Amino acid sequence: MRNITFNLPADLVRQAKVYAAEQDTTINSLVRELLQEKLTREGRTRMAADRLLDLAECGPYFTIDPGSIRRAELHERR
Numbered sequence: 001m002r003n004i005t006f007n008l009p010a011d012l013v014r015q016a017k018v019y020a021a022e023q024d025t026t027i028n029s030l031v032r033e034l035l036q037e038k039l040t041r042e043g044r045t046r047m048a049a050d051r052l053l054d055l056a057e058c059g060p061y062f063t064i065d066p067g068s069i070r071r072a073e074l075h076e077r078r
C-alpha cells in the first residue's frame with residue numbers, strides 16, 4: 001500500500017465523513033472502492049449502463065415515429 005494526499009474542499013470532506021459513518025466504513029475505503037470501480041471494465045460498464053438508464057428516464061428524444069422515416073431520407077446528403 002502507498003499513501004497519497006488529496007486536497008479537497010472542507011464541505012466535501014465533511015459530507016464524505018458523514019456518508020462513510022452511515023455506511024460503517026472509512027473515507028479511505030470509499031475512495032479505494034470508487035477508484036477500483038472507475039478503473040475496472042465491469043465498473044465502467046456498470047457506470048455506462050447507469051448513465052444510459054438515467055437518459056432513458058428522461059423520455060423519448062424524438063417527436064416522430066422512427067418507423068415513418070424512409071430509408072432514402074436517412075441517407076440524404078445536406
